Amino acid sequence: MSLSQPSNSPNHTIPFGWIVGITSLAFVVAQLDVSIVNIALPPIAKTYQASISTLQWVIDAYTLAFAVLMLSAGNLSDLLGAKRIFQLGICIFGIASIGCGFAGSAAVLIGFRVLQGVGAATMIPSSLAILNQAFAHDPAKRVRAIGLWTAAGSAAIAAGPIVGGLLIEISNWRYIFFVNVPLCLAGFLFSFRLIQSKVSVNRGFDIAGQITWMLSITALIAVIIEWPNYGFNHPVIFGGLLFSAVMLITFLLIEKKVKHPMLPLHLFDSPTFNVLLLLGAVLNGAYYGTVFTLSLYLQNVLHYSSLHAGLAFLPLTVGFVISNLLSGRIINRYGIRRPILVGLVMFTLGFAGLFIAKENTPYWQLFLPFLIIPMGMGLAVPAMTTGILASVDKSLSGTASAALNTVRQAAGAIGVAIFGAIGVGGSTAVLHSISVSASITIGSTLAVIALIFKHLKNKK
Incomplete structure (x- = not known):
């Protein structure tokens, strides 16, 4: 069906399904490459004789570049127009995927994973800005669009291990990257149907803020x-932490004084904005870190093949799809507070179920936690995203969406780094990492629930 939008709204002549479909395609390829690589870690390790630390860099090189550049991409989206930045990002991602598939060494693979992260960082805030600007006049339609956009990304991140397992079974791990190419090509060609939104010609670009932010998060x-390799007392580790803290403080001082900040600090005046950012960090840090560990658990502890390990993650896909598709109706009826709280309770219960993971745990005992965790996350994330976008002026929609996704991706990279570091040392260490990740997740989620009760109003 066609949209009925006022003439000052971009994309007002484009059907609803086209706008959601084009923007969701970008989210699908970006999220797919968050999780599809997890299932390929053992064969990648065999190809390059790679250590756990190298495998962590294969994962985190992507999420790190994704995180540190997203704020800049959000600013560019508002400054130059969401359509242009969207098209640039999807081209970069496709080219980088080809490079990953042909990588002749672990170092080259990691390098192209960084370039993939650059493309993803450019695509995501611009795609969400396109949605927010297109449906700003109709909050109910915006909720529906964001729910479908989130459902597509969530299904992709959950389907990644399954798709990866199938591709590895019928060919080899390199095809997990080649599969992105036709999707990127389709997204780029279809994006020409979008109409360029208005740009903020009076805004500048905060180069100093970008550099200090990038250095802080990268160092952290x-x-x-590298902590397990050096030990906490090593000058490289201690110095890195100190450098990260100094750069973060410098970044905040720059953002406070610069005329056109990359991250306007007045956004943090809103308790709703702050609580929802914290929620995004907890959800992604827990999920990304745990999926990394569970991939090692299924293949290195339970000795599943890549295909069987991928199929074992099928409940994650089902859980995300079901809850995301229902979330729009639930948000429109009950507001954002209730679905977030219900989702977090389910998320907590699912992680509590991971304590049963042992050396000989039958899969049927893991099925319920694998289903409940994504169902809870799938209820909470669309409501969280809706709340973030509703809390800012639409002219800052690219920056706000970038802030949310920056926090989420940075937390995801940190989750992989922490839980992966705990899992170094064989089967016993992997099992210990699962129990630690579950404990940390349950405690942090309960803390966020308390903050939601205190600060989050029931907004639609």
Whole structure:
């Protein structure tokens, strides 16, 4: 069906399904490459004789670049127009995927994973900005669009291990990257149907803020990954932490004084914005870190093949799809507070179920936690995203969506780094990492629930 939008709304002549479909395609390829690589870690390790630390970099090189560049991409989306930035990002992602597939060494693979992260960081805030600007006049339609967009990304991140397992079974791990190419090509060609939104010609670009932010987060995640190799008292580790803290403080001072900040600090005046950012960090840090560990658990402890390990993650796909598709109706009826709270309770119960993971745990005992965790997350994330976008002026929609996704991706990279570091040392260490990740997740989620009760109003 066609949209009925006022003439000042971009994309007002484009059917609803086209706008959601084009933007969701970008989210699908970006999220797919968050999780599809997890299932390929053992064969990648065999190809390059790679250590756990190297495998962590294969994962985190992507999420790290994704995280540190997203704020800049959000600013560019508002500054130059969401359509242009969207098209640039999807081209970069497709080219980088080809490079990953042909990588001749672990170092080259990691390098192209960084470039993939650049493309993803450019696509995601611009795609969400396109949605927010297109449906800003109709909050109910915006909720529905964001729910479908989130459902597509969530299904992709959950389907990644399954798709990866199938591709590895019928060919080899390199095809997990080649599969992105036709999707990127389709997204780029279809994006020409979108109409360029208005740009903020009076806004500048915060180069100093971008550099200090990038250095701070990169140093922090590098320290966490390399901590097991050096030990906390090593000058490289201690110095890295100190450098990260100094750069973060410098970044905040720059953002406070610069005329056109990359991250306007007045956004943090809103308790709703702050609580929802924290929620995004907890959800992604827990999920990304645990999926990394569970991939090692299924293949290195339970000795599943890549295909069987991928199929074992099928409940994650089902759980995400079901809850995301229902979330729009639930948000429109009950507001954002109730679905977030219900989702977090389910998320907590699912992680509590992971304590049963042992050396000989039958799969049927893991099925319920694998289903409940994504169902809870799938209820909470669309409501969280809706709340973030509703809390800011639509002219800052690219920046706000970038802030949310920056926090989420940075937390995801940190989760992989921490839980992966705990899992170094064989089967016993992997099992210990699962129990630690479950304990940390349950405690942090309960803390967020308390904050939601205190600060989050029931907004639609």
